[in-house]
Amino acid sequence: MEPLRNKSLKSVKLEELKGLITSLFDEIAGVSFKNKNGKVKYVESTAASKILHLCCPDLFMMWDANIRQGYKKTNGDGKDYFQFLIEM
Numbered sequence: 001m002e003p004l005r006n007k008s009l010k011s012v013k014l015e016e017l018k019g020l021i022t023s024l025f026d027e028i029a030g031v032s033f034k035n036k037n038g039k040v041k042y043v044e045s046t047a048a049s050k051i052l053h054l055c056c057p058d059l060f061m062m063w064d065a066n067i068r069q070g071y072k073k074t075n076g077d078g079k080d081y082f083q084f085l086i087e088m
Helices: 012-027 045-055 065-070 080-086
Strands: 033-034 040-042
Touching: 012 045, 012 080, 045 080, 065 080
Parallel strands: none
Antiparallel strands: 033 040
């Protein structure tokens, strides 16, 4: 994450960061945890984009199910998220 701090969509060449961005997204989206009741929960696409956005708000855009549907990003994985950033 550190190489991306203080970067913006306008200041980077996204294609050069494709591997890093897709792997970060997929790694975050794959995290599991137990809630206070002991039930296993998973970080999914919407939460992953929000976490990335909070870390680097000028680089990462938030997205949710409605945005994914509107931009025809049906897998909701790192590759889809990267393509979404390219479109933005």
